[in-house]
Amino acid sequence: MKKISLFSLLFALMIVLAACGSNDSDESKASGGNGDSDGKVYKVGIDTTYPPFEFQEGDDYKGIDVDLINAIAEDQGFEIELSPMDFSGIIPALQAGELDIAIAGMSITDDRKKVVNFSDPYFEAGLSLVVADGNSEITSLEDLKGKTVAVKKGTTGANFAEENKDKYGYDIVQVNDSTSMFQEVANGTSDALIEDYPVISYAIAQSDLKLQLVGDRLNGDNYGIAVLKGENDELLKKINDGLAALKESGKYDEILSTYLGEQ
Structure with missing residues (x-):
């Protein structure tokens, strides 16, 4: 009788330990392994x-x-x-x-x-200067003297270009949409454009625009x-x-x- 009771006790203990191990594993998965999930x-x-x-x-x-x-x-x-x-x-x-x-x-x-x-x-984020792919002559605003810069009407890029045109000596061409602005530079009608960094980076990554970003961010x-x-x-x-x-x-x-x- 004692042998049977001892075996039963050990068997029950093994079941409890296995259940605890399973619960610990499930909790680890729920918390993603880092930090503690509060269920919210x-x-x-x-x-x-x-x-x-x-x-x-x-x-x-x-x-x-x-x-x-x-x-x-x-x-x-x-x-x-x-x-x-x-x-x-x-x-x-x-x-x-x-x-x-x-x-x-x-x-x-x-x-x-x-x-x-x-x-x-x-x-x-901030604004970036963009030129045609392969253009090595323009790397910063200082290189825009006597050049033409395309911008989209009503944007922060257009405002920036207007505020700095006298300082850097370039002319401005305003267009109504991004596609026209991109084509201005890709086709060589304008020398550069100014656009929001993340927007133009995404457009270049997703489409074959024949454009490249140059220089540092124009603002922060x-x-x-x-x-x-x-x-x-x-x-x-x-x-x-x-x-x-x-x-x-x-x-x-x-x-x-x-x-x-x-x-």
């Missing part, structure tokens, strides 16, 4: 009208921001749900408690810092991931930790090159 699904505000950062193909959301926040969430072990909306409504939605996170090509500005806390910068504009000021400090730390991990592993560069080509 964080709602992320995006604007799908801003390629290459956010856009929609069929039922899928794609872009730098989409891939980046998904990779951060996976690395840090928390769950997210993407909520597309107009850009102007994203910060009000954070204030109303309808969103937990915002990633929408959002520039880090002093005014916005009054309402939200930003992550470490994840992208340096950093994008950040936002949470409501005074809220979600722990979540913001996870976002920063995840962003740093992606940069260290090379995943960050991989995401950018998918949409912008080799940097």
Whole structure:
């Protein structure tokens, strides 16, 4: 009888230990292996009208921001749900408690810092100078004296060109759309164009435009991931930790090159 009781006890103990091991394994999977999942699904505000950062193909959301926040969430072990909306409504939605996170090509500005806390910068945007593929004569604004610069009406590029034309001595040709501006330079009608860096980089990567970016960024504009000021400090730390991990592993560069080509 004692032998039978001892065997039964050992058998029962083995079952308990196996169950505990299985639970530990399941918990590790749920947390993504990094960070601790609290079971909450964080709602992320995006604007799908801003390629290459956010856009929609069929039922899928794609872009730098989409891939980046998904990779951060996976690395840090928390769950997210993407909520597309107009850009102007994203910060009000954070204030109303309808969103937990915002990633929408959002520039880090002093005014916005009054309402939200930003992550470490994840992208340096700004304007770029663009010339025809193979042009080695123009590498900076200083090389534009006597040249013609194409810009799209009503853009920050057009404003920048107007503000600096006397300083650098170039003429301006204004066009109504991006396609006409690209053709101006590719066909040799204009010598250069000025356009938002991420927009032109994406266009060049996706299409055979016969154009190339030259020189340094003409101005600076950093994008950040936002949470409501005074809220979600722990979540913001996870976002920063995840962003740093992606940069260290090379995943960050991989995401950018998918949409912008080799940097």
